[in-house]
Amino acid sequence: MTALASSAPAERRRFAVDLSLPVLLLFATVLCLLIALPLSWLLIYAFSDKNGAITLENFHRLLSDAAYLDPLLVTFALASLSALIACVVAAPMAWLVARTDMPLRRTVRLLVTASFVTPPFLGAIAWELLAAPNSGLLNQLYRELAGLPEDAYLLNIYSFAGLVFVVSCYTFPYVFVLVANALDRTPGDLEDASAILGAKTWHTAWRVTLPLALPAMLAGALVAFLQAMTLFGSPAILAMPAGFHTMTTKIWSLFQFPPRPELAAAASLPLLILTVILLRAENNVLGRRSYAVVGARNSEPRVIRLGVWRWVMLACALAVLTCPVFLPYFALLNASFSRVASHLVWFDNFTLQNIRFVFHELSATQLALRNTFVLGSLAATIGTILALVIAYVTARQAVVGHRLLGFLATAPVAIPGIVLGVGLFFSYARPPFLLYGTLWILLIAFLTLSLPAAYQQLQSAFRAVHPELEDASRILGATRLRTLWKITTPLLRNNVIATWCFIFVAVIRELSAAIMLFTSETKVLSVLIYDLNESGDLAAIAVLGLLMLVITFCIVALANSLRFGGRRLPRAG
Amino acid sequence: MASVELQRLTKRYGGVAVVDNVSLVIEHGHLVCLLGPSGCGKTTTLRLIAGFVEPSEGEIRVGDRLVSSPAQTLPPERRNMSMIFQSYALWPHMTVAENIIYGLKLRKLDRATIGKKLEAILASTRLTSLAERYPGELSGGQQQRVALARALIVEPETLLLDEPLSNLDANLREEMRFEVRRLHDTYRYTTVYVTHDQSEAMTTADLIAVMNAGRIEQVGSPEEIYNHPRSEFVARFIGSSNVIKGIGLDAEHVEFSGVPLRCAGEPIRPGASVPVSIRPHDIAISATEPAVHENVVSAIVMRGAFLGGHRDYMVETKDGTQLRVVTSAAERLAEGSTVWLRLPPQRCRALTG
Numbered sequence: 010m011t012a013l014a015s016s017a018p019a020e021r022r023r024f025a026v027d028l029s030l031p032v033l034l035l036f037a038t039v040l041c042l043l044i045a046l047p048l049s050w051l052l053i054y055a056f057s058d059k060n061g062a063i064t065l066e067n068f069h070r071l072l073s074d075a076a077y078l079d080p081l082l083v084t085f086a087l088a089s090l091s092a093l094i095a096c097v098v099a100a101p102m103a104w105l106v107a108r109t110d111m112p113l114r115r116t117v118r119l120l121v122t123a124s125f126v127t128p129p130f131l132g133a134i135a136w137e138l139l140a141a142p143n144s145g146l147l148n149q150l151y152r153e154l155a156g157l158p159e160d161a162y163l164l165n166i167y168s169f170a171g172l173v174f175v176v177s178c179y180t181f182p183y184v185f186v187l188v189a190n191a192l193d194r195t196p197g198d199l200e201d202a203s204a205i206l207g208a209k210t211w212h213t214a215w216r217v218t219l220p221l222a223l224p225a226m227l228a229g230a231l232v233a234f235l236q237a238m239t240l241f242g243s244p245a246i247l248a249m250p251a252g253f254h255t256m257t258t259k260i261w262s263l264f265q266f267p268p269r270p271e272l273a274a275a276a277s278l279p280l281l282i283l284t285v286i287l288l289r290a291e292n293n294v295l296g297r298r299s300y301a302v303v304g305a306r307n308s309e310p311r312v313i314r315l316g317v318w319r320w321v322m323l324a325c326a327l328a329v330l331t332c333p334v335f336l337p338y339f340a341l342l343n344a345s346f347s348r349v350a351s352h353l354v355w356f357d358n359f360t361l362q363n364i365r366f367v368f369h370e371l372s373a374t375q376l377a378l379r380n381t382f383v384l385g386s387l388a389a390t391i392g393t394i395l396a397l398v399i400a401y402v403t404a405r406q407a408v409v410g411h412r413l414l415g416f417l418a419t420a421p422v423a424i425p426g427i428v429l430g431v432g433l434f435f436s437y438a439r440p441p442f443l444l445y446g447t448l449w450i451l452l453i454a455f456l457t458l459s460l461p462a463a464y465q466q467l468q469s470a471f472r473a474v475h476p477e478l479e480d481a482s483r484i485l486g487a488t489r490l491r492t493l494w495k496i497t498t499p500l501l502r503n504n505v506i507a508t509w510c511f512i513f514v515a516v517i518r519e520l521s522a523a524i525m526l527f528t529s530e531t532k533v534l535s536v537l538i539y540d541l542n543e544s545g546d547l548a549a550i551a552v553l554g555l556l557m558l559v560i561t562f563c564i565v566a567l568a569n570s571l572r573f574g575g576r577r578l579p580r581a582g
Numbered sequence: 583m584a585s586v587e588l589q590r591l592t593k594r595y596g597g598v599a600v601v602d603n604v605s606l607v608i609e610h611g612h613l614v615c616l617l618g619p620s621g622c623g624k625t626t627t628l629r630l631i632a633g634f635v636e637p638s639e640g641e642i643r644v645g646d647r648l649v650s651s652p653a654q655t656l657p658p659e660r661r662n663m664s665m666i667f668q669s670y671a672l673w674p675h676m677t678v679a680e681n682i683i684y685g686l687k688l689r690k691l692d693r694a695t696i697g698k699k700l701e702a703i704l705a706s707t708r709l710t711s712l713a714e715r716y717p718g719e720l721s722g723g724q725q726q727r728v729a730l731a732r733a734l735i736v737e738p739e740t741l742l743l744d745e746p747l748s749n750l751d752a753n754l755r756e757e758m759r760f761e762v763r764r765l766h767d768t769y770r771y772t773t774v775y776v777t778h779d780q781s782e783a784m785t786t787a788d789l790i791a792v793m794n795a796g797r798i799e800q801v802g803s804p805e806e807i808y809n810h811p812r813s814e815f816v817a818r819f820i821g822s823s824n825v826i827k828g829i830g831l832d833a834e835h836v837e838f839s840g841v842p843l844r845c846a847g848e849p850i851r852p853g854a855s856v857p858v859s860i861r862p863h864d865i866a867i868s869a870t871e872p873a874v875h876e877n878v879v880s881a882i883v884m885r886g887a888f889l890g891g892h893r894d895y896m897v898e899t900k901d902g903t904q905l906r907v908v909t910s911a912a913e914r915l916a917e918g919s920t921v922w923l924r925l926p927p928q929r930c931r932a933l934t935g
Contacts, residue, residue, distance in 0.1 A: 475671060477667040477668070477669050480632075480634055480658070480665070481665065481671035483634075483657070483658040483659045484633075484659070484664060484665040485659075485664065485684055485685035485688060485732070485733075485736060486659045486662075486688040486736070487684075487688055488657070491688075495684075499675045500675055
């Protein structure tokens with residue numbers, strides 16, 4: 010027994026210090042390199058002129074020239090409107106699925122998830138197929154029904170209204186998910202308490218349920234605003250043909266010929282600052298919400314009976330889902346199998362030619378698919394390991410300074426993709442790090458962008474593993490490393506796989522950073538789709554878009570089945 | 583031979599001493615209870631002994647070797663201890679048998695020996711039929727026994743228990759108290775047991791260390807702690823004594839409510855304010871004035887409750903002190919009536935500690 014403890018404790022202790030300090034330093038350095046380097050270059054460029062002298066001229070241009078001021082206003086209007094629409098549409102829908110006896114509630118939730126994982130730029134392209142003034146399927150139908158001439162149209166998706174509509178289609182799920190989750194977690198007791206005091210059903214819904222869900226809705230609105238503000242794909246596809254810009258497309262155009270990188274850097278800063286402010290606001294709103302989840306969660310909420318209205322409500326919900334899911338998916342399917350993308354598929358023009366073309370004739374497909382898979386798997390693997398170690402260090406407070414690591418790992422959440430793209434371009438298109446034109450720069454971008462969410466997922470997973478489970482292993486004679494391997498890792502296995510899937514999916518659909526960093530050799534699937542749109546090859550896009558959706562759905566389904574299929578932890582604790 | 587020895591042990595978190603200058607000697611094979619309210623530092627003390635926490639000051643010795651000091655701390659895995667956690671900490675991804683033999687595998691025992699030991703411990707903890715189950719499929723009491731089996735099978739030098747019964751329901755808890763003591767009598771490991779439940783401590787411990795605000799208030803056998811509390815805190819915490827405020831008259835007497843009161847315990851300093859403890863069931867109550875006047879105080883009944891086996895009264899003396907008195911169920915007294923309390927001198931303990 011004494012043999013177990015014979016070696017000097019002092020030696021052991023020195024070893025522990027030696028190990029933890031380098032770990033901290035290594036990870037802190039990596040994270041600083043990932044985040045601080047591009048942001049520093051962004052600042053340097055924003056405050057210097059073409060010759061490198063310090064100046065405020067860039068900001069002056071930005072605020073005085075209508076070419077830059079207008080996009081700022083358009084972006085603000087776009088983000089506000091789509092956040093508002095998202096709330097008006099999503100909050101009642103969330104209430105319907107969480108608290109009423111509307112039929113097909115699970116299906117509605119699934120369909121919202123589908124619109125959640127649909128890349129917004131793909132939605133925008135699908136709506137081009139549906140509502141372009143001349144070739145749009147809906148406009149053709151309208152002309153057919155009303156007997157109008159060739160140049161008449163009902164809808165024009167290439168307009169500010171069209172842009173707001175399409176962006177709202179893919180931001181409303183943020184509000185929906187947050188509100189539905191909040192309602193799911195609100196114990197039914199709170200409503201029962203109101204009912205027992207004599208409140209009518211609708212009074213309870215108005216005075217108790219709604220206020221409880223309000224913070225979640227506000228937070229959702231802020232996230233929707235943020236998404237709409239930083240989106241690149243949809244405005245690039247819909248606004249630029251209509252002749253106007255948002256901030257993101259403006260930043261991108263400043264890199265086209267003739268390049269104006271200083272102005273692009275200066276234009277990126279407002280986006281960055283606004284994002285930081287909005288995220289703080291969201292934190293505050295959600296931070297105060299904690300009272301909603303306190304208390305017994307086991308009481309089932311009472312279902313509100315809608316009577317005949319439940320069918321009406323279902324019809325409304327499905328009508329809403331027509332816009333982000335049914336119609337766009339139909340348009341993509343139709344275009345995939347039609348000889349002409351803008352014609353309805355029928356027996357006489359059904360074809361598999363488009364699929365053959367994409368996989369056999371279009372040389373870029375193979376390359377883009379390979380790049381996407383390589384980048385997706387690499388970013389997912391490295392990102393998961395990085396997030397796992399940082400989450401362990403912060404959740405178990407294993408080394409001094411763990412807070413700093415946690416902060417660095419969450420910081421990229423405040424960097425919009427296009428801003429990061431600009432920053433990375435500045436950092437790695439010059440010595441000493443010449444990475445522009447390689448896959449590495451894209452890997453860095455994807456890693457940085459997906460790290461915060463991965464870290465937060467794994468950190469909450471670590472929190473759910475009671476530290477005593479690890480203590481029990483150590484007191485029985487296992488070292489810290491052995492404990493990690495034998496106890497912690499098996500317990501977190503499902504979370505680790507889910508995180509991997511999550512990063513992979515995020516990488517496949519990423520466009521706004523990739524668009525700043527790709528070259529012809531490093532095209533990825535999302536960039537390829539965007540490029541094909543520029544050249545008007547809608548059929549090929551439809552095929553690739555469907556492929557992207559299928560891959561995404563498979564991985565999301567895998568991750569979900571793991572998350573809910575895991576073994577239960579013991580009740581005690 | 584002292585098996586575990588804490589010397590002036592202190593642990594501070596951000597300047598606040600959670601464990602404050604604690605010294606304690608635990609003899610080989612004894613079961614010591616750290617007893618105190620939540621937040622008194624008893625769990626931190628236990629985690630210091632286990633090596634999960636490093637001391638700010640002081641040291642811990644096990645046998646003749648130093649295991650913890652501010653300069654060097656032996657990690658938990660090399661202390662040859664076992665611990666039972668409040669949450670049981672059973673690994674949900676392993677079966678009962680896998681959980682139990684985990685420590686043996688780490689000790690690289692051969693399969694035959696592991697199998698034999700497993701069988702023996704499963705039998706003595708009545709778990710044989712549950713060996714292939716997962717922890718999530720067990721009741722609270724069964725989980726508790728698995729935790730015990732897992733800790734005992736490695737034959738530790740020292741066994742640590744952190745509120746091991748607090749997650750069980752009342753009946754099971756009572757049963758497991760005796761089980762813990764029975765297992766201790768069988769294996770005689772040096773054991774440190776943390777609890778906030780005084781009857782748990784009384785049933786199981788050889789020695790009780792009452793802790794309050796990071797310090798040890800008193801160490802003694804259950805009888806000593808109960809019969810001779812040295813401080814007001816211990817008197818109140820163990821057996822919920824009445825503590826009355828007296829003024830010292832001479833070495834044996836204090837004045838209380840205008841009456842001289844003879845007390846046992848430490849000598850009293852005249853003129854000093856002296857707290858005196860007396861247990862509710864040691865007070866004799868009568869509706870008529872007794873013939874003997876020594877240590878008799880008059881009081882008024884404030885309220886009473888019938889509790890089946892006994893009655894519980896709250897009375898108030900002339901100086902406004904409220905006392906709890908427990909009487910036989912036959913003693914019926916009206917609220918508001920005047921009564922006489924006799925406080926037996928040998929039961930009045932002047933608290934000087």
